[in-house]
Amino acid sequence: MHEQSIQGHDRNPRMADPLAARDTENYQQEYVQEFVDKWDELIDWDGRAMAEGSFFIEKLRELGAKKILDVATGTGFHSVQLLEAGFEVTSADGNPVMLAKAFENARRRGHILRTVHADWRWLNRSVHDLYDAVICLGNSFTHLHDDNDRRKALAEFYATLRHDGVLILDQRNYDALLDHQIQPTHNYYYCGENVRAEPEHVDEGLARFCYSFPDGSTFHLNMFPLRKHYVNQLMREVGFQRVETYGDFKETYRDTEPDFLINVAEKAYQGDE
Numbered sequence: 001m002h003e004q005s006i007q008g009h010d011r012n013p014r015m016a017d018p019l020a021a022r023d024t025e026n027y028q029q030e031y032v033q034e035f036v037d038k039w040d041e042l043i044d045w046d047g048r049a050m051a052e053g054s055f056f057i058e059k060l061r062e063l064g065a066k067k068i069l070d071v072a073t074g075t076g077f078h079s080v081q082l083l084e085a086g087f088e089v090t091s092a093d094g095n096p097v098m099l100a101k102a103f104e105n106a107r108r109r110g111h112i113l114r115t116v117h118a119d120w121r122w123l124n125r126s127v128h129d130l131y132d133a134v135i136c137l138g139n140s141f142t143h144l145h146d147d148n149d150r151r152k153a154l155a156e157f158y159a160t161l162r163h164d165g166v167l168i169l170d171q172r173n174y175d176a177l178l179d180h181q182i183q184p185t186h187n188y189y190y191c192g193e194n195v196r197a198e199p200e201h202v203d204e205g206l207a208r209f210c211y212s213f214p215d216g217s218t219f220h221l222n223m224f225p226l227r228k229h230y231v232n233q234l235m236r237e238v239g240f241q242r243v244e245t246y247g248d249f250k251e252t253y254r255d256t257e258p259d260f261l262i263n264v265a266e267k268a269y270q271g272d273e
Helices: 026-030 033-043 045-052 055-062 077-084 096-108 120-126 147-159 174-180 228-237
Strands: 067-070 088-093 115-117 131-136 161-172 196-203 206-212 218-223 242-247 260-266
Touching (some): 055 131, 055 161, 067 077, 077 096, 088 096, 096 115, 161 174, 161 228, 174 196, 228 242, 228 260
Parallel strands (some): 088 115
C-alpha cells in the first residue's frame, strides 16, 4: 500500500457518494494501472531524493539497522534508495500492480527487488523472517480506515522486528488539515512539475484528496486522517517503547508547519526507564 491508491473520478461508478467509501478494502479498487503509470511523474524520483536528503539512510544507520522490510513499496522509490545505500531490502506491498511497477523501476536502475505480496494485517503469513527495521512510508498507513486494522497491522510490524528493531512510519500532518485547513506545500514528497495533490474534503473520519496532472487527468483517494497523538499511542499500546516524531525531517518544528510527520518507534525494551 502506498499513497498511490488512486482512481479517476470518472472511473468510479460503484458509489453515488464518494465520501461514503470509508473502509480498508477500498484501496484495492483505487489502484488502477493508469495512475500507477503516472505515480513517478507525481513524486519525481530525483526531486524526491533531493528533498529527503539522507534522512532515512542516516536514521537507519544510526539505529544499527542493516536488514530492512519496506512494507509500503509502492513504485519502489525507498526500496531502491536503500539498496543503493547498501542495505538488505525486502519489498512488500498489498497490491501486485504496484509490486510489478516497483520491480520494473528497480530493474531499469540495475537492481533486482526481493518482492512479497502481503496484506499488513496478516503480514507474517507472507513474510517469514526477522528484520532490523520496518519502514512504512508514503502516507501509506492512512489506508487503514478501521481502528482494529491499524492495531493488527502495527502488531504484525512489531512481530517481524528483531528484539531491538525499529519501525519508521510517516503520515500527512492531518492535525493541521483538520484543525487549521492548511494546504500542503509539496516541498518534500510531491516534486513533480505542474502536478497537484489537494484535499477536497476533510473530516475526522475521511480525507479525500484530488491529484491533478498536466494532461488534465485527475484521480482521487479516500484516506483516514491520522492524528499524531493517536498514532503514537497505538504504537506504544502494541509494545513499542520509545516513539519520536519528526516534522518534514526536522527534529524540532511547530505543529502547524510540516506537510509530513515521520514517526520513529523503537522496540527495544527499556524496563523502568
